[in-house]
Amino acid sequence: MDGFIELFLSGITRGSIYALIALGYTMVYGIIELINFAHGEIYMIGSFVALVVASLLGLAGFPMLGILCVAILVATLWSAAYGFTVEKMAYRPLRDASRLSPLISAIGMSVFLQNYISLAQTSDFQVFPYLIPEFEFLEPIAHILAPSAFLIIVTSLLVMLALSLFIKFTRLGKAMRATAQNRTMATLLGINPDTIISMTFIIGSALAAIGGVLIASHTGVTKFNIGFIAGIKAFTAAVLGGIGSIPGAMLGGFVLGLCESFGAGYISSDYEDVFAFAILILILLFRPSGLMGRAPVQKV
């Protein structure tokens, strides 16, 4: 039984990270129908920014939890700036081009960012400092749930809750949903689509960065290419949930995380990545609109 619970918790942990990244894919797709292949790199950059901040603050002797909070904050803002800039430079000029052009531009951006970090930082694994304190109340279950995993789950859930409330209730959130449903009509109401698109990239990048910091402090390492696999898996999660759907991305992330975890635990961990991509292929074959995908909009 403990084995099952452990696998479950580990699935939820990785699922949280997938969900955080998948949200960025799905929100961007919902508004401009672009698969932002550079999104995984934003997640990777988040972990590197946090690494730099944590190293600096660590030298100055700050307490661990304080360092983690500052690192997350700085990484979030920094990555949001990256996301904003990437959209402005690589996608906005191609807004009216055929759909293939921004897609190629996105792949180019992904390759560029990976190589940039590999040259500017290092192409080796980087040790990420351990920043998560031992939570006393976790001691009875410490053998199945590490404090870092606990923090990933709690933080992700809180962030997703905050995002849902923002999208549901704020003026900007409503404008984002309206723009996703019909951009011309949103413009006719005075909504500036450029603002909304920028906001989408900023929010998506911030979420990915939070995921990047959390995972780096969980595994204790980061590398310039961690965004590639994580990005593709999060993309799978977004497709699984129904690309364009925000609750879908969350659900897709958790389902994918659980499948991987149980697959690795009960079948073989060698096939871990195979499960994720088998799911992607099956979903695309049998239910391309995903678990919570939008039914085709009926226009009367």
Add this chain to the structure above:
Amino acid sequence: MLEISGVDTYYGSIQALHNISLHIGEGEIVTLIGANGAGKTTTLMTICGVVPPHSGSIRFEGKPIHYMPANQVVRLGICQVPEGRLIFPQLTVMENLDLGAYLRKDKAGVAEDLAYIFELFPILAERRNQSGGTLSGGEQQMLAISRALMARPRLLLLDEPSLGLAPIIISQIFEIIKQVNQHGTTIFLVEQNANQALKVADRGYVMENGRITMEDKAENLLANEAVRKAYLGI
């Protein structure tokens, strides 16, 4: 209030509007009638800045607006209810209305307008928490008009408000259009349903193949032999 002169509009290399000139005075209901594909919707989209004109000028209260992006034109008080209503199907009725007031900061005024709208269309008050996509065609048209009214427009552009609706709903919608106009909003009404449109309008323009071919008082157009033959089916 609105002065369009010599406007040409292109979609790519195809010219959709040829040298369009028309004017709308404060407080009027002006209608633009014509067959399907004559360029009526393009005219509205050109006014709103969605499809900017290639040449010519559009002035709103003397101020040129033809270079403005669509979301700026709205700020001046020009709102469009587009063809096919384009309500946001996955947003609730209330959220659709909120978005109509997207640019407004005067909370008291917004609440006042909302009360006025719920008085005009009690059905919308009843369905305020339903998603827009679940409304009937007539209700969606009411919602689309209401959403535009939430912006408290000075000039309301209506594109085929009667399209696809039952006759009884159509008369209801035209009744509302008259009321809104009496409430102080200038109206530019684009219609294929020339009979109804000319009955509520003060003046009318007839459009054919992207050109304005006739302009007159609405009652004269209603009596005009050519108009009767071509658009009224009499």
